[in-house]
Amino acid sequence: xxxxxxxxxxxxxxxxxxxxxxxxxxxxxxxxxxxxxxxxxxxxxxxxxxxxxxxxxxxxxxxxxxxxxxxxxxxxxxxxxxxxxxxxxxxxxxxxxxxxxxxxxxxxxxxxxxxxxxxxxxxxx
Numbered sequence: 306x307x308x309x310x311x312x313x314x315x316x317x318x319x320x321x322x323x324x325x326x327x328x329x330x331x332x333x334x335x336x337x338x339x340x341x342x343x344x345x346x347x348x349x350x351x352x353x354x355x356x357x358x359x360x361x362x363x364x365x366x367x368x369x370x371x372x373x374x375x376x377x378x379x380x381x382x383x384x385x386x387x388x389x390x391x392x393x394x395x396x397x398x399x400x401x402x403x404x405x406x407x408x409x410x411x412x413x414x415x416x417x418x419x420x421x422x423x424x425x426x427x428x429x430x
Contacts, residue, residue, distance in 0.1 A: 330382030
């Protein structure tokens with residue numbers, strides 16, 4: 306009968322992530338980034354703006370950690386949804402962040418590349 310045929314077909318549901326959930330995941334991931342890059346960095350500005358290798362390493366490590374935490378918490382938020390597959394793509398940028406951090410080490414050593422100095426120059430000209 307038609308009812309039996311309908312019951313045998315697998316149900317196809319349209320499942321999607323609501324924009325409010327995506328915004329909530331973003332806000333939850335952004336808060337630790339905000340604390341690290343705005344609050345902690347502000348408190349450590351006298352140390353981070355000093356010339357030298359230690360200040361540059363601390364600054365770049367702070368940025369690498371903050372960006373990695375953002376992507377990891379984003380992964381955790383979307384990984385909670387059972388219908389999403391391959392959520393590990395949200396942690397792939399952490400590998401790129403780590404690679405950029407390692408590749409920046411010679412520039413830190415020879416040129417004094419300091420993310421805090423760059424951002425402070427952009428903000429305060």
